[in-house]
Amino acid sequence: MKRSLYWVTKDLRINDNTALNIASKSDLLICVFVVDKKWFEPNHYQSKSLGGNRWHFLQSCLSDFNERLLTFGQQLYIVYGDTFSTLGNLCEKYRITDVITTHLPGTYENNIITQFSDSFPQVTVNKVEQFTLFTNTLLPFELQQLPVSYSKFRKIMTDVAIPKLAPTVQNLPSQFKSMPSPTIFRPQWLPPILYKKVKQGFNFDGGENDGLKHLNQYFSSNLPTTYKEVRNNLDGWDNSSKLSPWLGYGCISPRQVMNAIVGFEDKQGKNSSTECLFLEILWREYFQWLHFKVGKKMYQFKGLSEHLPLTTFYPERFNKWCTGNTPYPLVNACMNELRKTGYLSNRGRQIVASCLVNELSVDWRYGAAWFEEQLIDYDAAVNWGNWQYIAGVGADPRGGRHFNIQKQTALYDPNGNYQSKWLDKTDQASQPLDSVDASDWPVPMIKHND
Numbered sequence: 001m002k003r004s005l006y007w008v009t010k011d012l013r014i015n016d017n018t019a020l021n022i023a024s025k026s027d028l029l030i031c032v033f034v035v036d037k038k039w040f041e042p043n044h045y046q047s048k049s050l051g052g053n054r055w056h057f058l059q060s061c062l063s064d065f066n067e068r069l070l071t072f073g074q075q076l077y078i079v080y081g082d083t084f085s086t087l088g089n090l091c092e093k094y095r096i097t098d099v100i101t102t103h104l105p106g107t108y109e110n111n112i113i114t115q116f117s118d119s120f121p122q123v124t125v126n127k128v129e130q131f132t133l134f135t136n137t138l139l140p141f142e143l144q145q146l147p148v149s150y151s152k153f154r155k156i157m158t159d160v161a162i163p164k165l166a167p168t169v170q171n172l173p174s175q176f177k178s179m180p181s182p183t184i185f186r187p188q189w190l191p192p193i194l195y196k197k198v199k200q201g202f203n204f205d206g207g208e209n210d211g212l213k214h215l216n217q218y219f220s221s222n223l224p225t226t227y228k229e230v231r232n233n234l235d236g237w238d239n240s241s242k243l244s245p246w247l248g249y250g251c252i253s254p255r256q257v258m259n260a261i262v263g264f265e266d267k268q269g270k271n272s273s274t275e276c277l278f279l280e281i282l283w284r285e286y287f288q289w290l291h292f293k294v295g296k297k298m299y300q301f302k303g304l305s306e307h308l309p310l311t312t313f314y315p316e317r318f319n320k321w322c323t324g325n326t327p328y329p330l331v332n333a334c335m336n337e338l339r340k341t342g343y344l345s346n347r348g349r350q351i352v353a354s355c356l357v358n359e360l361s362v363d364w365r366y367g368a369a370w371f372e373e374q375l376i377d378y379d380a381a382v383n384w385g386n387w388q389y390i391a392g393v394g395a396d397p398r399g400g401r402h403f404n405i406q407k408q409t410a411l412y413d414p415n416g417n418y419q420s421k422w423l424d425k426t427d428q429a430s431q432p433l434d435s436v437d438a439s440d441w442p443v444p445m446i447k448h449n450d
């Protein structure tokens with residue numbers, strides 16, 4: 001008798017979900033999502049893994065997925081606590097024979113699976129490759145032979161056929177008897193629900209329903225034909241696909257996106273914009289496989305390079321960067337948009353990342369960790385991989401990227417519209433970066449008369 005636990009992670013969808021297809025072949029099934037307490041605690045870069053904007057987005061993804069499971073007589077058990085012990089307790093309680101989950105490149109998920117397999121050797125763990133577009137066996141090289149640069153990867157991969165979608169499940173097995181009824185219990189460590197819809201900026205609604213709706217709208221419009229010309233703009237819903245938050249939680253899959261691009265090209269014809277969009281999805285793919293290959297090197301100060309960067313940690317500078325109080329108005333505007341909405345254009349991300357590393361000389365990992373907390377589309381491989389590129393410690397032979405902020409402002413915000421939208425009235429741009437200048441040392445002692 002196959003008694004399965006489907007550990008749901010970044011695969012919050014019914015369609016094109018191979019893991020759910022495998023789970024559907026079980027005799028009894030429990031679908032579990034663990035909201036881990038650690039996500040809300042500060043890490044050693046002073047940020048949390050999950051901030052308010054993404055937590056809000058995730059909750060709508062979870063409730064959408066649960067509603068869909070209910071139509072199959074199943075439901076999503078959302079458990080708050082420690083992931084490893086939650087999975088272990090459920091396996092013991094329901095005498096689970098099989099655990100099914102999506103194979104993710106992140107070290108957090110993989111450590112849990114390793115720990116789990118060591119503690120429960122009798123349970124079969126099935127890690128399903130579907131966060132990526134291709135599976136390992138479809139790659140035309142061994143993972144250890146992954147090309148060292150994206151441009152080489154892209155040349156090889158553009159000729160590989162896009163995989164077809166997995167069939168949609170028709171039925172799901174029954175739940176176990178004596179399942180606890182879902183509660184509205186919220187542990188104290190969960191952040192209070194403070195979320196307000198932002199008046200300006202984009203509001204993304206989580207879940208497969210909205211993700212598919214957006215995917216269909218985008219590819220039923222003409223927008224993909226002009227993507228290349230407008231994708232670098234700092235503002236505007238239509239300037240890029242805005243698919244990333246739904247891809248991040250697996251509400252839609254990269255296979256669905258690539259099939260939509262190919263379908264669009266079949267109907268409307270290929271052009272440099274549709275090709276460019278295709279290549280962006282391949283970028284995402286490249287970073288996933290790179291992360292699978294290099295593991296924790298993705299998070300190391302020297303990254304994949306052989307040298308340590310010449311940056312360090314300046315708490316005041318970092319804090320000013322996070323809160324949009326640097327001497328650079330464009331950077332402040334971008335950081336305000338990111339903090340308030342959880343989204344920032346690709347160009348905006350490049351500018352602020354370059355500023356942190358090059359102008360503020362701060363260790364890039366603090367910036368990557370801040371992005372991890374803030375972004376609603378956070379993706380471990382894509383985020384840390386892009387930060388490595390900017391910091392010059394990635395797999396890229398060209399070294400780091402230094403964006404000239406003045407030039408970027410002239411190019412992408414010549415009339416200051418973006419800045420006036422996002423800058424606070426009390427913008428600190430005229431203030432110096434450091435409140436204490438190196439030449440001020442030694443700082444005179446302040447006498448307290450108490």
Ligand SMILES: Cc1cc2nc3c(=O)[nH]c(=O)nc-3n(C[C@H](O)[C@H](O)[C@H](O)COP(=O)(O)OP(=O)(O)OC[C@H]3O[C@@H](n4cnc5c(N)ncnc54)[C@H](O)[C@@H]3O)c2cc1C
Nearest residue numbers: 240241242243244280281283284346349377378379383386
């Ligand atoms: C420092 C930095 C950190 C980033 N962190 C993340 C992150 O955590 N999560 C994330 O999804 N993207 C990240 N990106 C990549 C990119 O900025 C976003 O994917 C993009 O802005 C999302 O908007 P979109 O869906 O409209 O993108 P589009 O321009 O419409 O692109 C379509 C899709 O292609 C992929 N893509 C686009 N640009 C890149 C890129 N540079 N690298 C890899 N894949 C890409 C994404 O899946 C995106 O949804 C980061 C970029 C930088 C410079």
